[in-house]
Amino acid sequence: MEKMYSYKGFEVTVQLESVRAVSSDFTYGPPVGYVAVxxxxxxxxxxxVGTPIGLVAEGNRVFDTQDDALTTGFNAAKRVIDEKGAP
Incomplete structure (x- = not known):
């Protein structure tokens, strides 16, 4: 999943990467969480502006839901943009 946002003259893209559990049969199970890029x-x-950043939840865990990953990714991008200053 990928979502694009606009913020202060910048385009923010948050792409989600599914993390799946691997069973002993080497088959993939359902997603156990998400990483936000x-x-x-x-x-x-x-x-x-810079290189893509991979984000995980507190405690180096994957995000439980897509909404958590998207929101955290967008909020992190807003902080970076605010620190750099908008055009």
Whole structure:
């Protein structure tokens, strides 16, 4: 899953990577959580700001829900943009 946001003249993309449990039969089970991969780009011209950042929940755990991962990823991007200063 991938979601794009606009914030203060930047484009934020939060992509979710499913983490699955592996059984002893080497088959994949259902997702046990998600990792958020956050990318920030300027809008015009479109240029990346830094490199994508992978985020996990507190305690180095995966996020339990897609909503938690998306919200945390977007909030982290907003903090980075606010620290750098908007155009």
């Amino acid at each position: 956050v990318s920030i780009c300027t809008v015009e011209p479109r240029r990346p």
